[in-house]
Amino acid sequence: MVRLFGTDGVRGLANREVTPELALSLAQAAAHVLGDGPRAAGRRPFAVLARDPRVSGEFISAAVAAGLAGSGVDVYDAGVIPTPAAAFLIADIGADFGVMISASHNPAPDNGIKIFAAGGTKLPDEVEDRIEAAMQRPPLAPTGAGVGRIRRFADAEDRYVVHLIETLPHRLDGLKVVLDCANGAAAGVSPEVFSLAGAEVVVMGNDPNGININDGVGSTHLAGLAAAVLEHGADAGIAHDGDADRCLAVDAEGRVVDGDQIMAILATAMQARGALRGDTLVATVMSNLGLHRAMRERGIEVLATKVGDRYVLEALGEQNLSLGGEQSGHVIMADHATTGDGLLTGLHLLAEVAHSGRTLAELASIVTVYPQVLVAVRDVDRARVDSDEGVIEAVAAAEAELGESGRVLLRPSGTEPVVRVMVEAADHGTAEAIAARLVEVVRERLALQTTSTP
Template sequence: MARKYFGTDGIRGLTNTGAMTAEMAMKVGQAAGAYFLRGDHKHRVVIGKDTRLSGYMMESALVAGFTSVGMDVVTVGPMPTPAVAMLTRSMRADLGVMISASHNPYHDNGIKLFGPDGYKLSDEAEMSIEALLEEQPKLAEPDHIGRARRIEDARGRYIHFAKSAFPDHLRLDGLKIVVDCANGAAYNVAPSALWELGAEVIAIGIEPNGFNINKNCGSTHPEALQERVVAAGADIGIALDGDADRLIVVDEQGRIIDGDQLMALITTSWAKSGLLRGGGLVATVMSNLGLERYLQGEGLSLERTKVGDRYVLEAMRAKGFNIGGEQSGHLIMSDYATTGDGLVAALQVLSCLVEEEKPASELLSLFEPLPQILKNVRFASGAAPLDQAPVKRAIADGEARLNGSGRVLIRKSGTEPLIRVMAEGEDPALVEAVVDSICEAVKQAA
């Protein structure tokens, strides 16, 4: 059965169209509520959101949906996605909901669902909820309608949780840190946590207005962070995305450090201290071959999955790894969190910076990445360019041209109508030529 609403990371789309209407949000609340109404206890759902304008609308609709089928609702306001996962577990809730479109612009929104264990739902659970969306909801009797309340100390709870991932014997005294919160969900908690650990904090992207989330800031637009780090003479820069589940770092020279380098650092650090499980890490097919070769040189393995942090986590749980993530900055450390957590990952990097007493530019350059190019080709709704013979021929030709010295990866985005074309290899000119030829074939087919 094909998915109709759920993509690689929940339900996402342009607000007030398609699946991102108040009506659909209410139906999602009713369907997800019905799915998790198990047993005779009083059922509870935790709902958080990022800072985009449509969050108010989607939150109210979800509250209406959940309470109408008999679930109590706890709202926590703007909070990082990993905070919602953590609070779902700690409050013994049956379900957690994050209203966010992650790194997308303000006009998009999305709904991410977490089970009572704080983990994102399986494909099977999402398909079951999709099926319930097509059915008439079973509404609660008037005396069993749910209640809604807001808790005011959620930020403090999450800050305490995040700080617990930082070694007790260390402090951030003497470090000047620029943190870019993307005008998103971590605009309050991230600077506060860093300050409480002793850092001198320069915070940017902390003035959300409903429209500026991820706009020229955050992990997908780190240019402002790069400039501020260099201008302020900071030791390091930290960029989160709109819902703070991903991390990109900028060293003291203003150079961008992606998730592959961060995973290399944390994995080898944990291996040396005896904390690493699984003998390596889990990453997606997008991670650079340079990372794989570096880990092999350290006697560690790299387990690859398809794109999506949920698939990384599934492999981690199935095969006993405690570190995984994506090149884009979703880093999962299952000793601490059940999903990607940008702040917790940043604290792991900062602990290495303090202990090693090296500049970030040296600490975070563990391997030389192979030339890698990624381009996106937009296609019309309903088109299937990857099924076209000319596209298949272009892909086969590109793989033949690389001749074992690199690789080609073509995939359809799970959140947007895009075909992502990636290639990497020893020869940057050849890699670019391969990507361009495939992109041209996709454009013609689309």
């Protein structure tokens, strides 16, 4: 049986896979599992609800609100705000849990449902499994005064803005920045907060209409941001994705600064002021070899986790560490946030530019990025990628060939029906050749069996 929850909530094509019926059932199940504690304590549970601006979020959010309120949960509806804002607000008002309706960087036809625990943290796998199991139980059905109320969370955005400004170690005065808001959840709040922090702001991707989210803009489409930075003579560009839990950057010359480089800059700055606990950075197995080497040279350990910022967050909590993230731009600053926060990350990145007097390009140069080739192999059996002897032998041979000058990673995707083949090497040609060989092995060894009818 396929698990309902992926690496970042429940996600799929809205009104086909993520339906109002699914949203209602999932909300009712979450009320069962996450509302048990408050009910046992003799009080009514309450939750924060938010969404990004994609059009399907309107009916999915309505279904979630109905499922929660119909199960006796009070709902504080924050409307369109970033995912990290929702996570912050859950902790800020002491809610019992929260729900964010978003498909992050996916195109507008997709949508998703992310559930946060009390404190604004992502749910452990076992709690997600309990919620999925509870979808088979009869829903809670209080009547009269027992039903939940749905209230507008009127000052949600203001609370989040104040929080972001209060985290800054240095203001951004003197910097000119282009913000790409991906026609998403950050379109209103990001320009406001960067301006309040002292930056001169040029904005793009800030006209969401429900169907243009991530459409040629945002952290997965950086060409427009790079062009705008050059056109306006800006010091840097900051790109969010649809729900603003990511941050990628562009330097003054239009070159991309990825999540690994951003983490290196932040880790080095935090180490210098004694804020990098354990002198350790948490990153996923997808982070570039160049990040590992740059951190080792500076006496910073890199602790690697599975792909997904939820696993980064778990490691941060278990080890009492302060910084982690992903190459894709999910960066968790654990002293200030419980999830990836693209606004927080961008603010602190530019604060280091302003404080150091160095350009973003100079700061990013501490990481020598190794060429990386990433191929998604479709129509193969993802379940056997870690156990097939032929695949294991091919990976071992590739690793022996690369030695310390590169690395290989094969993994089943948690969000798509593919096996991802990643190879890093000292030069692109070598990475490409080894990746091609591994892709052939994966296709040959893991091909799905098909049945034919006579």
